[in-house]
């Protein structure tokens with residue numbers, strides 16, 4: 401396929417390189433990032449988006465996605481597949497998908513989980529929303545860039561799945577970290593705490609697979625001085641998107657709301673910026689009630 405790829409940053413760069421490595425012709429555009437291996441650069445987003453079979457975008461937020469969509473949709477040939485892999489608000493995802501359908505394009509919103517290591521290794525998980533036919537056309541590309549793609553329903557549902565997952569993740573990480581900090585103060589050894597919780601009803605991905613306590617459980621960013629991993633500011637971005645969506649549909653999400661407040665405090669008023677989101681454990685450790 402001939403593929404236009406717009407947004408070649410930490411995630412988009414390696415994803416585009418993997419498509420090129422698999423034999424696709426990839427035409428890239430980014431305001432700042434250099435050309436990934438095997439990718440030919442175009443002079444504008446519109447140029448990368450015209451005369452291709454598919455366009456993939458991997459951009460910072462919904463506002464930028466809407467601006468890029470306004471620029472490229474008029475330049476895209478009818479029938480072109482338009483896959484947005486950015487994490488954005490559900491409203492922007494649905495608005496851009498409608499704009500694409502009106503222009504005769506086939507839209508898929510397909511945010512990812514798996515981080516930069518998954519982007520490089522081609523092991524991302526895609527959670528996708530959009531018409532069946534558009535998803536079916538995008539699947540072979542998901543297979544190259546990732547290990548799993550779930551079709552979650554109509555346009556916007558990929559973003560909905562992503563923010564619901566990450567709302568659980570943020571709240572669970574905080575619960576795991578505050579429990580370790582309490583266990584410390586109660587004189588409970590961290591390894592014993594892990595041995596019990598990881599095989600009891602308090603188990604979770606954050607405890608069992610991504611343990612925030614250094615030297616306990618499998619290797620995780622805690623064992624690398626809390627270098628991300630998944631940075632706290634990215635967790636905050638996703639939590640804010642979850643609360644924006646909850647407000648829009650009048651959903652009561654008190655744990656998500658509190659997790660958003662705590663990560664905002666951690667990133668904006670404390671030393672959380674640039675640390676992995678599991679660095680909540682040393683944060684709690686230093687604090688008293």
Ligand code: NAD
Pocket residue numbers: 406407408409410411412429430431432433445458459460461464467468485486487488512513514515516629630634637
């Ligand atoms: P990034 O900042 O490294 O990359 C974004 C790129 O978009 C930059 O290179 C920037 O120059 C480019 N860009 C901005 N405006 C543009 C425009 N108008 N036209 C063309 N290019 C433009 O960010 P990233 O880490 O690659 O993340 C991209 C998306 O993936 C975000 O929505 C993020 O939330 C999501 N995401 C990131 C991770 C992660 O671990 N980094 C994990 C899952 C999802």
